[in-house]
Amino acid sequence: MSDSNIRFGKKLFTDTKNFRNGIRRSGHFSVSESSQLEKYGDTLQQLANETLSPDNDDEKRFLDVCKGELAAEHALEKLWLKYLEKTSPQQFHTMFGNSKVKSANTASNDDIDDVDDDE
Numbered sequence: 001m002s003d004s005n006i007r008f009g010k011k012l013f014t015d016t017k018n019f020r021n022g023i024r025r026s027g028h029f030s031v032s033e034s035s036q037l038e039k040y041g042d043t044l045q046q047l048a049n050e051t052l053s054p055d056n057d058d059e060k061r062f063l064d065v066c067k068g069e070l071a072a073e074h075a076l077e078k079l080w081l082k083y084l085e086k087t088s089p090q091q092f093h094t095m096f097g098n099s100k101v102k103s104a105n106t107a108s109n110d111d112i113d114d115v116d117d118d119e
Helices: 029-050 058-065 073-086 109-112
Strands: none
Touching: 029 058, 029 073, 058 073
């Protein structure tokens, strides 16, 4: 995965919040992908969060990929998108959709006020 000039992270990237047993043992990434995430993940995360400014064209391109302006082409870009997919909350879809059934027994305030109080 040396097809980009993105710099190594200053520390080993671990995401114990999403992978409590570690990225390598999560089962979501190959050994090679896990190794690359650990090496580059710190830098990739900071670039994606815009807390680190890009130093070269590859890092600028990575930032554009994170913003959705460009499609991922390089291996690290694809790997980061895979990481985001695995750590993002899952969408929940039901077979019945979002429509709610309206009750037929609901009465408006106008219907309630029509009761004769003389009885």
